[in-house]
Amino acid sequence: MSFPSEGNLQRAIAFFAALGVGVAAYIAIAEAGGDAPACLAGGGGCETVAKSSYSHVAGINIAVFGIVAYVLLLATAFLANDLARFGGFAVALGGFGYSVFLTYIEVFKIEAICQWCVASAVLMTTLFFLNAVRLIGYGGADAALPERA
Amino acid sequence: MSEEDRRKKLMQLAAGAVFLAIAVVVALIVANASSDGGGDTNLEGAGEISQSLQGIPQKILVLGDTDAPVELIEFGDLQCPVCAGYAKEILPPIIEGDVKAGRVKIAFRNFTIIGPESADAGSAALAAGNQGRGWNFVELFYRNQGGENSGYADDAFLEAVAKGAGVRDLVKWNQERSQLGGEVANTTAEAQDLGFEGTPSFAIKGPGTDGLEVLGTPESTGALEDAIEEAS
Numbered sequence: 001m002s003f004p005s006e007g008n009l010q011r012a013i014a015f016f017a018a019l020g021v022g023v024a025a026y027i028a029i030a031e032a033g034g035d036a037p038a039c040l041a042g043g044g045g046c047e048t049v050a051k052s053s054y055s056h057v058a059g060i061n062i063a064v065f066g067i068v069a070y071v072l073l074l075a076t077a078f079l080a081n082d083l084a085r086f087g088g089f090a091v092a093l094g095g096f097g098y099s100v101f102l103t104y105i106e107v108f109k110i111e112a113i114c115q116w117c118v119a120s121a122v123l124m125t126t127l128f129f130l131n132a133v134r135l136i137g138y139g140g141a142d143a144a145l146p147e148r149a
Numbered sequence: 150m151s152e153e154d155r156r157k158k159l160m161q162l163a164a165g166a167v168f169l170a171i172a173v174v175v176a177l178i179v180a181n182a183s184s185d186g187g188g189d190t191n192l193e194g195a196g197e198i199s200q201s202l203q204g205i206p207q208k209i210l211v212l213g214d215t216d217a218p219v220e221l222i223e224f225g226d227l228q229c230p231v232c233a234g235y236a237k238e239i240l241p242p243i244i245e246g247d248v249k250a251g252r253v254k255i256a257f258r259n260f261t262i263i264g265p266e267s268a269d270a271g272s273a274a275l276a277a278g279n280q281g282r283g284w285n286f287v288e289l290f291y292r293n294q295g296g297e298n299s300g301y302a303d304d305a306f307l308e309a310v311a312k313g314a315g316v317r318d319l320v321k322w323n324q325e326r327s328q329l330g331g332e333v334a335n336t337t338a339e340a341q342d343l344g345f346e347g348t349p350s351f352a353i354k355g356p357g358t359d360g361l362e363v364l365g366t367p368e369s370t371g372a373l374e375d376a377i378e379e380a381s
Contacts, residue, residue, distance in 0.1 A: 047199065047315075086159055090166055097170040101177045114195035135163055140156030 003137030005079060013088065013130050014077035017070045020123040024066030027116050031061050037116045049114035056104050062102075066120060069095045073127055085139050088131040096128035194292040197315035202242065202284055205249060209278035210287070212244065213254030219355035219380045221253055221373070224260035224340040225287075227270040228302065229348040233291035242370045243377070252378055257287050259333040260340040260348050264298040269326075271333040273307045276326035277316050285314035355380030 003009075030037045031050055035145055037096050049055060054061060076088035090137040099121035150156075206214055221243070225232040240255070247253035259271030270290060277286035290310050295301030306318065307326075316322045343352060343363055351364040351373070357380045367373045 040206060045196075045200070047203065080160060086162060089163060093166055093170050097174045101174050104178050105181065112200065132163075135159065140152050140154075140161075141160040 003133060006134060006138045006141075009130055010077045013134070014074055016127050016130065017074040017077060018121050020070035020120060020127070021067060021074065023116055023120050023123065024063045024070055027120075028061050028063035028067060031055070031063065037114065039115055045112040046114040046116060048053075049112055049117060050105060054102070062112070066095075069124075073131070076131075081127045082140060085131075085135045089128075089135040092124065092128040092131040095124040099124045104120060157359040192293045192309060193311040195289055198285055198288045198292065199315060201244070202288070205244070205284075207278070207281050207284055210257040210274060212284045213248040213258075214251040215254065217248075217251055217254040217352065219247075219253045219377055221377065222256045222258060222352045222354075222361075224258050224265045224343075224345055224348060224350045224352070225335070225364055226259070226261050226263050226348040227274065227287065227290050228267045228294065228297050230294065230297075232349045233294050235349050236288050236291040239370050239373065243261040243373060247374075247377055252381065257284065258336040258339065260301050260345060260350065261333055261337050262348060265340060266298060266302040268298075268303050268330060268333050270307065271336075272326045272329040273311065273322075275329045275332055276322045277311055277314055279325055280316050280318060280322065282311075282314045282316050286310055286316070289314050351376075353377070353380045357381055 004012075027037050027050075036045045036048060057065070072091045073088055073095075076084040076091070078084075102117060103121055107118060161329075166214055202212070205212055208215055211220075223232075223235075223240075225235075243253065244255070248255060257274070259268075259274070261267035261271055274283055274286045274290065277283050290302075293306075293310065295306075308323075311319060312321050342348075342352060345363075345365075347366065352361050353364055353376050354361045355377075362376075362380065364373075364376050367376060
């Protein structure tokens with residue numbers, strides 16, 4: 001089975017992670033300013049989601065956690081060692097899992113869809129697959145980490 | 150450690166992480182699926198109500214443009230199941246049409262005839278109105294209404310409705326609702342002065358009426374639309 005080069009995977013991860021930082025930062029900034037993110041096609045889905053209790057964990061907007069996750073993913077894209085490969089995979093897996101949960105909440109609990117949340121979920125899903133391919137294709141491939149004595 | 154050993158260890162870790170992630174997500178979904186019944190914003194219809202009222206101005210418990218020429222006034226009791234039926238079936242076409250077009254504004258006024266819980270709920274709705282969420286509160290309350298005086302409309306339920314209605318400052322809402330009992334009593338007295346004996350009861354005023362005109366309880370959207378037409 002042939003994989004894309006690790007460099008290309010890293011560039012793709014950096015690209016999608018940077019987009020994710022932008023999306024999550026927009027949601028966090030809009031909420032911090034007292035507004036909900038603007039739904040591009042109108043409707044109140046974004047406002048409904050932003051005002052639901054699910055939008056905060058321990059008093060912190062979940063978009064802030066999103067920013068942290070995307071920044072970590074961005075960082076792993078600039079390193080070529082097993083720690084970065086597994087770290088990127090683990091963070092993307094967590095983000096992907098949480099996106100699945102939030103999508104379930106939007107559809108079945110809040111009964112509203114926020115386009116920005118969907119955008120973030122799509123980005124996180126893409127990043128999960130890219131990081132999974134990177135880990136499967138290149139995990140253990142070099143000795144960038146120092147071997148234990 | 151050889152490259153092959155490192156790879157094997159990484160794959161084992163990854164497989165464990167995947168199983169853990171699946172378990173956590175399934176647990177979260179199962180926990181949330183069984184947590185219906187108040188205490189949170191997951192009341193029935195919160196999203197739908199928010200979307201249907203999106204973009205319509207609200208001032209306390211008045212829905213619609215404050216400059217709208219016709220004012221339709223509903224005297225209702227939040228515990229009243231007939232009122233809930235009106236909120237769900239009779240009023241939405243008027244809100245979608247005349248209210249959104251700026252021709253009519255609808256005022257909800259508390260007429261608490263069922264029990265003490267009605268007054269508490271009415272005060273809570275007024276406090277939500279102070280944060281621009283009065284109609285969201287009223288409609289969400291109706292949508293999740295329980296049995297009359299059955300004790301369901303306790304503080305936890307009212308707070309869940311407030312959250313679901315989008316009330317931002319729950320501390321302020323809590324403080325204000327305890328001070329609005331007088332306002333609820335005033336509108337109840339107003340309804341009695343108008344001769345109303347049941348809920349919902351309607352009155353209307355506009356360019357075509359001689360002051361406030363008592364409508365009673367029109368039994369259909371069409372009857373209310375006729376009254377609006379005459380008042381315009």
